[in-house]
Amino acid sequence: MSEATLLSKVTMLASGTWPFLLVSLLFLSLHHGPSHGFTLKNCTIAYSENNSDVSVSCRQHGISAIPDDIPRNAASLDLGSNQILAITRTDLRGLSKLRTAQVEYNFISHIDDGAFADLGELNSLFLDENRLRNLTDNMFLGLSRLVFLSLCTNQISFVSPGAFQPLVSIQWVELGSNQLHQITDIAPILKFPFLTYLGIGYNKFTSFQSDDLPLNISNIKMLELSMNPLRTFSITKDIFPHLKSLDFSKCSYDIDWNVPNKTFLSSLTSLALSGCYISFETYSAMLQTAASLQQLSLLFMEKFIDDGLIDVACQTPSLRSLDAILNKIGFVDDNLLWSCSQLNELKLSHNDLSGMSEHALQNTRQLKLLNLESNQLKKVPLAVRGLARLESLNLHANFISELSCLDFQNLTSITALNLKRNLMSSLQECVFQNLNNLKELDIGENIFCTIESSLKGSLQKLETLNMHNNRFLQLMQGTFQNLLSLSSLDLESDSYYNVYGGTFEGLDHLKTLSLSLSVYEKATFRGLQHLETLSLHLTFNWKPNSLQQNFEPSFSDLVNLKTLVLKTYDTYSADVSPDLLSGLKSLESFKTEKFFTRSLHPDTFKYTPQLRRLEIIQSGLTHLAPEVFWPIPNLKELDLSNNKLSSLDFLSRANLPKLRWLKLSNNELSIINETTFQSLPALTYLDLSDNPLTCECSNSGFNQWILNNNQTQVVNGHQYPCAFPVSQKGNMFLDFDVRLCWVDSSFLCFVSSSCLVMLTLLASFVYHFLRLHIIYTYYLLLAFLYDKTRSKKGTPDSYDAFVSYNIHDEAWVCSELLPILEGQQGWKLCLHHRDFVPGKPIIENITEAIYSCRKTICVISRHYLQSEWCSREIQMASFRLFDEHKDVLIMLFLEDIPVQQLSPYHQMRGLVKRCTYLSWPQATQHSGVFWQNVERALGAAESPTDNSLLRV
Known part of the structure; x- marks a missing residue:
């Protein structure tokens, strides 16, 4: 039935007994007009606590055009991973405050001239992974403040001479993986005074010659030329006086290297080379040209390293950092690094390194950083012992099963030691005894069962200790008592262990702690008065009688705790004591997973008046009492996702005037009363995805609230499907026409009841007077x-x-x-x-x-x-x-x-x-x-x- 027909019928109905006002009100209710609500059809506004910047994400929404309901005050826009075909002149109109735009991974083949004309504040533009072929003169018109432009992985083969002219502030341009073949195409870019980086790798350039560039000087600092079929590289005039970084990795052909004057690349400090068909002589010429080289990266260069390329490179006195990564180096002998006495950093990661000679690092005693990550070392090389100035040692992902007391004996300057993902099961007390300056120690993902004795050395400056995912059986009293400076301790594991009282005594500066508990004592957290973040991975595999005695740890000593995380991966069912959070008067964030499997006691949060963020997920909760939230009126974020809630009535009386972020995804909500959210005056972010919503008149009020409210964003509201009734399956919740509800039920009920009232009044009048x-x-x-x-x-x-x-x-x-x-x-x-x-x-x-x-x-x-x-x-x-x-x-x-x-x-x-x-x-x-x-x-x-x- 059309609105005109409907209104005519209503007018006929009202003509005898109702004033014109009734018809007018009905007309207004039917003609609500287009929605200008806060809920976007294809995008999401990211939650921000201070709302200073509006960040809009439309990523992976399957859209074929830029939506027309993007907020005009958006500062960041992500349109990546969609099916957008073009950007028209009107698509981005009015977005004058936009600073970042991501439009990568689409099918864009055309951009109108002036399409970005309104984006005067745009700072970064990402157009990677599209189908652009040409860059026209006015394509970037209006982008006078653009600093970062990425056009990587398109099909660009032609660049108009004036295409980049509007980009007067550009500093970073990425044109890699395109079809460019003439160096003159990128010449206009090189003229920009603020240009820092130009990426033109993986194109069709066969020649890079200064004579082909119509410019006298360029301020560029980084140039990326990898994966081009270059045959000629010629710099015969000083047009790159500020060039610091040059990437020549993965070349396809031998190159005619022509830099007759070393001063032409006098500022070059970083050079990247990789396995190509370039001859050893060409590589030598490159290295000899870079007289000021400080950082050299050699990838997939096994053959040339065997031929002595590292020795040639280390002939450069200024060289300080050498990355020899992915070169299948199996063993480092005495000669490989003999000439590298000046090195401060050496990275030999991701090789097949199984050992080093004792004197392999004899001439690299200036090393401060040594990275041997992802190799096949079974023990710490003896060569490391002589690096007295070493500050960072990375042995991550090797096969080291045992540490000797002499392995780190002379490394007194070391501040960071990474032994993660090895095969160590025990540590002797003497291993770290001389590491007086160690601040970061990572021994996670090993197979330690106990570590009590190993931490009794002189690690008094240790600040971060990562022992994540080991196989501890128990932690005894005094285990960490000598770690006086420790501020972060990660003991979380997939297995559980006993933590006895006094384990953490002496850790007066500890602020972050992660544990996996099986059995604990009341004094487990004694001495942690400065702890701010605690994460507990809990297990409840014990009998009910012991469960009542050991169920909940006591947090009464953690008076400064601000964040508490309780995770449970076992299936259990138990009542949580209302005194669980006793003593946590400073708690601001409380996150739980599979912990509250039954309804919460009304006094659960009476000890935490400062709580701002609450997360209760994957707990199977079917209902909550509003009294639970009364002690925490300052709550701003609430996550109740992955539960079994079927009603939100508790929110109406929960007294949460400051709640701004509410996530209720993956519950069993089918009918929602819109008045529930009227009791949350500060709500700006609401996620109700993955709920079985009913597309019937019982939800008409909630449907209209989503469309018409101007404060609360219902995240992905236009993508909520109808679960009931069966006839509506496949349709979207917001596509349900609620006007039928107003006419067929609400309005008719209103008319009927009004007529009955009038007849009653008329009968009373007649009876009394006539x-x-x-x-x-x-x-x-x-x-x-x-x-x-x-x-x-x-x-x-x-x-x-x-x-x-x-x-x-x-x-x-x-x-x-x-x-x-x-x-x-x-x-x-x-x-x-x-x-x-x-x-x-x-x-x-x-x-x-x-x-x-x-x-x-x-x-x-x-x-x-x-x-x-x-x-x-x-x-x-x-x-x-x-x-x-x-x-x-x-x-x-x-x-x-x-x-x-x-x-x-x-x-x-x-x-x-x-x-x-x-x-x-x-x-x-x-x-x-x-x-x-x-x-x-x-x-x-x-x-x-x-x-x-x-x-x-």
Whole structure:
């Protein structure tokens, strides 16, 4: 049904009983117009605590065009990994505050000239992994503040001479993996005064010659030429005086290297070479040209290293760093590094290194950093012992199973030692005894069972200790007591171990601790008064009786703890004590996983009034009491994802006025009341993904709230599918047309109830004010019908008069009226107690008596006025009076009743005003005259007269 048809029907319905306002309100409710809500159709606004920058992500949403509802105040926009085909001139219009735009991994083959014209504040633009072929003159128009531009992995083969002209602030340009083949294409870029980096690797360049570049000087500092089929590299003039880094890795052909003057590359400090078809002589020429070289990277150069390339490189006096990575070096002999006495950094990682000669590093005693990561070493090489100046040693990912007391004996200057991912199961007490300056120690992912004795050396300056994922059985008291400077300790593991009281005593400066607990004592965390972050990986595989004794660790000593993480990977079910968080008055963040498997006690957070972030995930919670949140009114972030919540009613009374971030994904929410979120005035981020939402009228309010609220972003709200009913499956929740709900149910209920109310009011009004008139009309109708029937039959009058009186006045009628009128004057009278037909309805007797008599005598008193039947009798007689226009009514007043007292009796008051009546109280002294007047009235002609009766 169209809105026009609907409105016409509503107007017809309302025309008789409703004002125009009703139709107007309905029109407004139907015409809500396009949504300008905070929920974006294809994007998400990243949550930010201070909301200073608006970051929008549309990544991996399957969109084929840039959405038109991107907020105009967006500072960052991610459109990566979609199916966008082009960027038009209007797509990014109005985004004047945008500073970063990521549009990589799409199918963009065309960009309109001026498409970025409104992006005057844009700093970084990523267009990698698209299908661009040409860069036109006005493509980047308006990007005067752009600093970083990446066009890597497109199909660019042509660059217009003026394409980069608007980029007056550009510093970093990446054009790698394209189809560029002429060095003149990138010449305009080299002219920019602030250019720092130019990446043109993996293109089709066969020649790089300064003579082909129409410029006198370039300020470029880094040039990347890897993976080009270069055959000629010629610098015959000093156009790169500031060039510091040159990447020649992975060349395809031998190169004609022509740099006749070493001063042309006098600023070159970093050079990257890799396995190519270049000759040894060419490599030697390159190295000899770079007289100021400080850092050299050699990748996939096994053949040339065997031929002595490292020796040639180390002939450069300025060389300080050598990276010989991925070269399949199996053994370092005495000669390989003999000439490298000046080196400060040596990286031999990711080789097949299984050993070194004892004197392999004899001439590299200046080394401060040695990286032997990802090799096949089974022990620490003896050659390392002589590196007294070594500050960082990386032996990560080898096969070292044992450490000797002499391995690090002379490394007194070392500050960082990485032994992660080896095969060590124990450490002798003497291993680290001379490492007085060690600050970082990583021995994670080994197979240690105990470490008590190994940490009793002189590690008093150690700040970070990583023992993640080992096989500890227990941690005893005093294990870490000598680590006086330790601030971060990671003991988390996939296996569990016992931690006894006093284990962490002496760690007065520890701020971060990760543990995997099986059994602990009450004093486990004693001495950690400065701890700020605690992560516990818990297990509950014990009997119920021990569970009650050891279930919860005591945190009462952690008065400065700000972050607590409780993770449980076992299946268990237990009640958590309301005193779990006792003593944590400074706690700001509490994260749990599979921990609260039953409903939380209302007092769970009564000890943590400063809590800002709360995460209870994967716990199977079915409901929560609002009282749980009352002690933490400062909560800003709440994550209840991966539970079984079916209702959010608890949020309505949770008292969370500062809550801004709420995640409820992967629960069992099907019907959501939008009023729930009205109790969260600060809410700006809401995630309800992966819930079985119902697309029926019961959710219409929530549907409209998502579309129309301007504060809370419902993350990916337009991608929520309908789970119920079955007929709606495959549709989207926000596509459900709620207008049908308003018309078919809500509106009709409103109209029906309103009509009922109006009818009730009308009936009450009629009953209160018009009741007598309705009754009068009813009896008039009966009299009219009877009169017509009687007239047709020609029935003669049976009585001279019908006497209408109240039972209270019957004595007067029988003692005064009857003897005179019937006994003396001879009139034939009809009295209801004497002449009504028994068994006949009263109303029929009254009607027949009035119409079968010539006259009707009404004996009126106060009792008469209050009688229902008397009222009907006089109403019927008065109708006959007015209908037949005959003088048929005689009124005898037994009491003096003022006219104002007749006001409630509208009919009687009208008759008194129009007709002459007889008064018995005024005839007490002249009763004969009274009865003569009655006789005269009974005998008078039936034609009405103006004054047929006289007042006595």
